[in-house]
Amino acid sequence: AQxxxxxxxxxxxxxxxxxxLGCNYSYGGTVNLFxxxxxxxQHLQLxxxxxxxxxxxxxxxGFEAEFIKSKFSFNLRKPSVQWSDTAxxxxxxxxxxxxxIPTFGxxxxxxxxx
Amino acid sequence: xxxxxxxPRHLVRRRGQEARLRCSPMKGHSHVxxxxxxxxxxxxxxxxxxxxxxxxxxxxxxxxxSAEFPKEGPSILRIQQVVRGDSAAYFCASSPSYGPEAFFxxxxxxxxx
Numbered sequence: 662a663q664x665x666x667x668x669x670x671x672x673x674x675x676x677x678x679x680x681x682l683g684c685n686y687s688y689g690g691t692v693n694l695f696x697x698x699x700x701x702x703q704h705l706q707l708x709x710x711x712x713x714x715x716x717x718x719x720x721x722x723g724f725e726a727e728f729i730k731s732k733f734s735f736n737l738r739k740p741s742v743q744w745s746d747t748a749x750x751x752x753x754x755x756x757x758x759x760x761x762i763p764t765f766g767x768x769x770x771x772x773x774x775x
Numbered sequence: 776x777x778x779x780x781x782x783p784r785h786l787v788r789r790r791g792q793e794a795r796l797r798c799s800p801m802k803g804h805s806h807v808x809x810x811x812x813x814x815x816x817x818x819x820x821x822x823x824x825x826x827x828x829x830x831x832x833x834x835x836x837x838x839x840x841s842a843e844f845p846k847e848g849p850s851i852l853r854i855q856q857v858v859r860g861d862s863a864a865y866f867c868a869s870s871p872s873y874g875p876e877a878f879f880x881x882x883x884x885x886x887x888x
Contacts, residue, residue, distance in 0.1 A: 695876070697879075704866065704880060707878075755877075757875060762823050763877050764820065765810075
């Protein structure tokens with residue numbers, strides 16, 4: 662079974678600062694990788710996803726993530742955050758060769774000060 | 776194409792009552808997943824269903840919780856004799872047949888008083 666670790670549970674930044682949120686997974690086979698965002702009181706929305714191909718994935722709202730297979734990582738980045746990026750961010754993985762059930766990390770709470 | 780619909784959005788139950796949470800998947804989706812979200816704990820998988828079948832219920836508590844996805848109608852997550860510890864947000868997601876991406880509903884926030 663796959664598992665996901667998000668090492669930063671709480672991140673506080675000022676506007677215009679750069680963001681990188683860590684995500685590591687454990688699974689020996691092929692994986693699909695996702696980042697979801699949850700704004701306060703709302704449901705999860707997909708930010709970006711990786712299935713195959715170019716390991717640098719660009720998503721909505723200026724976010725991007727890089728899949729590094731050798732490190733089992735899929736870190737989320739944004740060069741300049743905005744106050745409106747304040748939200749909870751979840752990394753998730755599922756395994757096409759095993760279970761398609763998405764497994765989530767614990768989440769990272771991001772607060773951006775104006 | 777409507778997204779995943781969950782109702783009610785908010786549900787208040789007294790201890791000992793039953794809670795029924797409904798999830799209508801996206802059109803054409805035959806797979807449903809239920810998750811529970813507790814503060815500071817992220818999303819915990821509960822159960823994975825296809826039409827008329829429970830595929831994986833490894834995340835479901837052994838007692839009081841059940842789920843179904845009938846041939847017709849929404850998927851139902853049922854919690855009997857609710858306790859305060861059941862207070863949480865419950866999210867449903869759906870996907871096409873073995874589709875890699877799951878689409879989430881807006882969740883039901885259950886409060887047990």
